[in-house]
Amino acid sequence: MLKIAFLSSISSKNVHTGGSEESLRLLINQFLYKKIKIYLITYPDNLLNKVNDRVIRIKHKCLSTMELYAPPVTLIPRILFDIKRCEKEGCEVCHVYNVFAMAGAGLYKLLGGKVVLIGTLNNYAGVCPAGHYLCGEVNKCNLIRRIRCLAENRSILFKLLSPYYALIYPLIIRLMKRLNGYIAISNSVKKNYISCGYESSKICVISNFVEKISCSYKNVDVTNLGGYFQILYVGGLSKHKGVDVLILAFSKLVKKNPKCHLIIVGDGPCRKYYEDLIRDLSLNDTVSLIGKIEHEKIWKYYQESSIFVHPGMWQEPFGRTILEAMSFGLPCVVSDVGAPPEIVGDAGLKFTKGDFNSLYDCLDKLCCNKDLRERLKSNIPERLDKYDPQKTIDYFLKYYNYLLNEA
Structure with a gap:
């Protein structure tokens, strides 16, 4: 043995x-x-x-x-x-x-x-x-x-x-x-x-x-149910994670599409800065900063979201949360650096790292185009098979x- x-x-x-x-x-x-x-x-x-x-x-x-x-x-x-x-x-x-x-x-x-x-x-x-x-x-x-x-x-x-x-x-x-x-x-x-x-x-x-996800936990496109277009981020709140880029892109998106909501799950040294940024941009009603929660409780947010965003600024070695999001059927938007583009492949969109306008363009496309979301979603099983x-x-x-x- x-x-x-x-x-x-x-x-x-x-x-x-x-x-x-x-x-x-x-x-x-x-x-x-x-x-x-x-x-x-x-x-x-x-x-x-x-x-x-x-x-x-x-x-x-x-x-x-x-x-x-x-x-x-x-x-x-x-x-x-x-x-x-x-x-x-x-x-x-x-x-x-x-x-x-x-x-x-x-x-x-x-x-x-x-x-x-x-x-x-x-x-x-x-x-x-x-x-x-x-x-x-x-x-x-x-x-x-x-x-x-x-x-x-x-x-x-x-x-x-x-x-x-x-x-x-x-x-x-x-x-x-x-x-x-x-x-x-x-x-x-x-x-x-x-x-x-x-x-x-x-x-x-x-x-x-990736862990096998039970069918009972699978995501449905909540926009089909008359709900908000919900964007999810799960990860640390450090400067190299690029969460400020996401907040800035979302502030532009919500002006055009008021029925949007951003969920940020995680904690870290930049939390106070992000809270201030959310307040300064008058996003308190449309951005929820959840903080750190137990891993099993994150699944609820995957289920209720429309897309997942990974806005990293650095050479991210992998990106486990991207796999988790795809396991729940979420199309992903990732920055064009490190491993995330490799993971997502044709099951998501890529934007230029650090460029909130580039990220906004991706968010706007997905928010307005259900067919695009469904097409990206249909590519997820083949991507997950690699993992x-x-x-x-x-x-x-x-x-x-x-x-x-x-x-």
Whole structure:
């Protein structure tokens, strides 16, 4: 029986909130249908409550504040210790399910470790210390830029530590490049990592998959029922998510089409700014900022919406909420950067990132044209077939076995 250890995602807030954590939960639960023994090590340990009881759980306390500041560096002792534990348990594969933990895994390989190590490239911490790769080009990154990115919106202590972290980050990247293989969650991610010096032959693209949605949860076009044309956004409220672009585009749309409503589900550091923007544009009656809610409760909003918008400003590695929206039959509008256009294909529209007029044009087309919405909606099943759970799990197993044979 194959033994696999997962070193789980690391949340910057020590809470189970992000798409990465949800992807890992779904992945583990799918693996349990196979004859595989699974060990789970999580940082923090609250993901342990989200998975099947048959998983062998190795608990940890939540990370300290200092560990959360620079996890590629501060987690190295933990990662080394935990991979050694996995080795003693007879694990053949250790899947590091977050880029932040890859430096410790790389040091394990440098010291002669025998366990096959695989890293999931689900953010850009392997090329950018801030993890978001907003500049989009490796030749723009230098010591000064790294210090600025790391110090932004940080406490005085972290601002003082930023130069040291920025200085050693190239060494951290060299450690991250020592794993046996990598799984990029989109072609966009693979392309960006290759441009930053990672070996193409060591990166396999295996996308996230979508949970099967019961027919009872499927969306109907609420505009057919005399309701409002409802636009939905689900995600974080950070500047690189582009929610301000969506609000500005919507303010233009609602002047032409008063029977529109925008729902924003999520939370983040820019919430106050978006609340002020909504008030300044006199949109309080037509925009609802819901805040953070449990994942299962989001389904209600997918059901009641007409379309879904993902207005990202950065090289988004994937976009799980896009898959979820399409699972409910929602046509999607996405910016033309990162993985979202790759996911949507012909089941949605694309606009120029950061351009609210371009986004407005897409929203206006969908609001006024039911036939267009239905045509995009009819393309969704074929798009979702690419993200079928069973197919995805088979890809994982083939890649694990390939690396085991190569080791």
